[in-house]
Amino acid sequence: MIELKNLCLAYGSHLVLDDLTATWSVPGIHGIAGLNGAGKTTLFNAVAGFKKPVSGSLHFCQRTLLKEDVFFLETSPYFYPNITGNEYLSLFSQTRYHFDGKQLSEVFQLPLDDLIDHYSTGMKKKAGHYGYA
Amino acid sequence: MVVPSSLKAFVALRYKQVGRLAFDLGAYAVLLFYDFLVFLNFSLFFQRDATATIYVTAAFTFILINIHFSRKDLAFLVHHVESYKIILSVEYLAILFPFIVTSLPGGYTYYWSFPILAALALPYYQPALKSGTMNAWLGFIPFSLFEWRGGLRKIYGPVALLYAGAWAGVMVPYLSILLLWLLTTVCLSFYDFNESISILTDKGGTAKYFLHQKIKLHLQWVMIFFLPIIALHLVFNPNNVWIVVTMVAGIVVLWVFAILAKYSHYVPEHQWIRQSNFTAVMALLAILPFAFVLPAGFAIYYYFKALKNLEVYFND
Numbered sequence: 001m002i003e004l005k006n007l008c009l010a011y012g013s014h015l016v017l018d019d020l021t022a023t024w025s026v027p028g029i030h031g032i033a034g035l036n037g038a039g040k041t042t043l044f045n046a047v048a049g050f051k052k053p054v055s056g057s058l059h060f061c062q063r064t065l066l067k068e069d070v071f072f073l074e075t076s077p078y079f080y081p082n083i084t085g086n087e088y089l090s091l092f093s094q095t096r097y098h099f100d101g102k103q104l105s106e107v108f109q110l111p112l113d114d115l116i117d118h119y120s121t122g123m124k125k126k127a128g129h130y131g132y133a
Numbered sequence: 134m135v136v137p138s139s140l141k142a143f144v145a146l147r148y149k150q151v152g153r154l155a156f157d158l159g160a161y162a163v164l165l166f167y168d169f170l171v172f173l174n175f176s177l178f179f180q181r182d183a184t185a186t187i188y189v190t191a192a193f194t195f196i197l198i199n200i201h202f203s204r205k206d207l208a209f210l211v212h213h214v215e216s217y218k219i220i221l222s223v224e225y226l227a228i229l230f231p232f233i234v235t236s237l238p239g240g241y242t243y244y245w246s247f248p249i250l251a252a253l254a255l256p257y258y259q260p261a262l263k264s265g266t267m268n269a270w271l272g273f274i275p276f277s278l279f280e281w282r283g284g285l286r287k288i289y290g291p292v293a294l295l296y297a298g299a300w301a302g303v304m305v306p307y308l309s310i311l312l313l314w315l316l317t318t319v320c321l322s323f324y325d326f327n328e329s330i331s332i333l334t335d336k337g338g339t340a341k342y343f344l345h346q347k348i349k350l351h352l353q354w355v356m357i358f359f360l361p362i363i364a365l366h367l368v369f370n371p372n373n374v375w376i377v378v379t380m381v382a383g384i385v386v387l388w389v390f391a392i393l394a395k396y397s398h399y400v401p402e403h404q405w406i407r408q409s410n411f412t413a414v415m416a417l418l419a420i421l422p423f424a425f426v427l428p429a430g431f432a433i434y435y436y437f438k439a440l441k442n443l444e445v446y447f448n449d
Binding site for chain 2: 011048049050051052067078080081082083087090091092115117
């Protein structure tokens with residue numbers, strides 16, 4: 001169960017989400033719909049830990065939601081310029097003993113020796129997954 | 134001492150990035166390295182004086198703060214790399230290192246404790262995500278200068294500081310002009326992003342007409358901001374007028390070069406990172422004596438290239 005309790009999110013004095021409470025069952029596939037500027041991305045940024053709530057809390061299976069619980073693919077994942085896919089992977093493989101870049105590469109079929117700057121939009125989205133593998 | 138493996142990976146990454154950039158730049162990389170040596174020489178010269186050392190260290194503290202607040206990879210590092218604080222500190226200390234070394238002969242190295250403290254403390258602070266409209270004060274800049282409006286929203290801090298510094302330094306020979314050049318190098322990043330076709334062709338006409346109008350408008354506004362400072366500087370420093378005039382001509386050439394470079398590679402709503410890097414290199418090189426002939430030569434080349442490139446979008 002993913003639970004948001006009385007969540008308030010703001011940019012400066014501009015309150016984007018006010019006292020939001022919601023529950024989603026796990027496992028499951030859920031969608032969030034809303035008008036432009038309603039705060040959908042802001043909510044996901046908060047779930048991923050990019051944005052700190054003004055108040056309220058986020059829970060996962062009856063405990064506080066941790067960074068490790070979340071797999072979040074940003075709208076535009078960040079890549080350092082002038083680096084290859086393999087070099088990007090090296091950032092993760094050095095720090096995570098359980099990281100298996102080869103397995104992911106087999107799934108995604110990315111040209112890891114090419115510069116990421118030359119990847120297509122779809123390839124960049126795939127490469128963005130490595131950050132959470 | 135145990136060096137975190139992520140730091141090793143990050144240093145290797147930076148090393149490769151710099152290597153590829155140098156390879157892309159070819160012979161210009163050598164010039165840029167020479168440029169860097171000239172900066173170090175300036176640093177050596179300025180830091181013989183206690184007051185100048187305070188200014189230099191204050192400037193570097195400000196530069197580090199600005200880098201930290203504007204870096205795009207901060208969220209990535211915080212969320213994906215375990216030892217990100219050490220990585221950030223090492224990177225900031227690496228920026229300071231050459232200038233700390235050049236302070237040693239002057240004997241005022243202890244002033245560098247402030248930027249060093251900033252380098253160690255900044256990684257502990259994460260700027261909050263921003264959203265929404267900001268800086269309503271930009272209203273005085275017309276919409277036709279959309280590059281300036283967009284650019285100022287991103288980096289108004291350094292721009293305001295350099296501009297205020299240029300006003301404050303009018304009595305010191307060449308200081309204001311040097312700061313206006315530095316301000317120009319910062320502002321040229323405004324031209325990194327390409328507008329949509331509808332904005333490009335808003336006024337209609339031919340590519341030639343568009344380019345001429347664009348350069349005219351932007352230079353007019355550059356002069357509105359720069360000329361009062363240059364004039365006041367010449368009032369306080371009436372000697373060496375020709376050197377000042379030459380430096381100002383170099384600054385004007387840089388603005389024209391940046392606009393033409395942008396449109397010679399224009400693709401709607403796109404950014405060429407290599408072209409942006411090249412523009413930045415040209416701006417930095419222009420401080421070398423007579424080196425502004427390089428951007429001047431490229432401006433002529435880019436003018437014809439831009440005319441050809443824009444033909445597709447205009448009624449030529």
